[in-house]
Amino acid sequence: CCSKYGYCGTTNEYCGNGCQNEFGICFSSSSTTTGKSKTTTVKVPISTVSDRCGPNFGACAKSNQCCSKYGYCGTTNEYCGNGCQNEFGICFSSSSTTTKKSKTTTKKSKTTTKKSKTTTKKSKTTTKKSKTTTVKVPTSTVSDRCGPNYGACSKSGYCCSKYNYCGKTDEYCGTGCQPKYGICK
Known part of the structure; x- marks a missing residue:
């Protein structure tokens, strides 16, 4: 079998999920028996190149490392933040930045003929600051x-x-x- 990473072998790592059937035989990704499906998890090969990771290298050798979008292993935000490749190492959870626009509400005064009643509500402005993270x-x-x-x-x-x-x-x-x-x- 030819794995999704381009390596040949005969185990589930090579013949299971992501196997390239145009370059060899493959197992089916799931089999059905009595209405339940069996899922096979493919283990990514460990990189043999020091501190490198990604589709061309495999997973980071140390289990506590992240694989950066540039294919390097490390443990800081540069490796574990934006663009981190979670197939090849751990990643920090992605935080989303949202900026809410301020909203102003003003009610017009209301007048009745029996008794004159005027109600005015003050407008409320809410602004939330956004947080920007720069990744080196x-x-x-x-x-x-x-x-x-x-x-x-x-x-x-x-x-x-x-x-x-x-x-x-x-x-x-x-x-x-x-x-x-x-x-x-």
Whole structure:
């Protein structure tokens, strides 16, 4: 069987859920007996590359680590927060930020002919502040490389070119420069 991660084998990890039947045989994902279904859980292989994770590597080797959206293992918010890949490690629960608009209500005065009665209600304004969390991009572990597959330039003051290389000239810092992974002019 060919697992969803591209590895060959004969156990449920390879032949069960996510098995690629175009590259080998597969077990059915569930079998029905007496009206109840049996679900098979596929265990993700552990990464053999130190501190790397994701579809090309597997799960983080340490069970208490998170797999960042860039494919690196760690335990801080950079790894466990926004974009964390929960198939390959643990993740912090995602918190949603909501901003409520203020609402103003005013009732008009009411007059009757028998007795004059005027009622005015004061308007109430409620504003809730939103919380913004900035996630720092991990630094690249590959010399002079940067971008979505590598992370930020490892040298301070360097630009990340549109071709995912770090440098200081206009070729790197000009058109197509990626400010998320280094400085740009």
